[in-house]
Amino acid sequence: MSTDRGSVTVLAVGVLVLALVLAAGVTAIGQVAIARNRVTAAAEAGALAAAPVTFRPFGASGSAADEAARLVRSNGAELVRCDCRPDSGYDPRTVVVTAKLDVDVLGLREVSIEATAVAEFRPVALLVGP
Numbered sequence: 001m002s003t004d005r006g007s008v009t010v011l012a013v014g015v016l017v018l019a020l021v022l023a024a025g026v027t028a029i030g031q032v033a034i035a036r037n038r039v040t041a042a043a044e045a046g047a048l049a050a051a052p053v054t055f056r057p058f059g060a061s062g063s064a065a066d067e068a069a070r071l072v073r074s075n076g077a078e079l080v081r082c083d084c085r086p087d088s089g090y091d092p093r094t095v096v097v098t099a100k101l102d103v104d105v106l107g108l109r110e111v112s113i114e115a116t117a118v119a120e121f122r123p124v125a126l127l128v129g130p
Helices: 007-053 064-074
Strands: 078-083 093-105 109-121
Touching: 007 064, 007 078, 007 093, 007 109, 064 078, 064 093
Parallel strands: none
Antiparallel strands: 078 093, 093 109
16 A cells, blocks of 8 residues: 555646646737737728828828828837828728737747738718718
């Protein structure tokens, strides 16, 4: 009977280590998922803000790219690319914004996450009443 002594302790330590590894894995996945949502929201906000500025400023103080960068930054990310050329015509136009967010996963590794969002603006809708 004395040969079984301490085996429960080894088993308990093993279970504890497994639980800690699983908790770390879930935490890392959660950090990346939250960062992915943040960068997606930042890209979408940037695209939506830049789209009407391609037609005319609509209260913005700079270009469409400046407006996209401002909204992306206010959501905690950085602007990577803004395909938002000015166009004075009334044809629909599409704005594409890519944002990036760096996240430090468990303090072990920095991961860069990018998201791209698209917004369409139809200036002709401004001419049509409600």
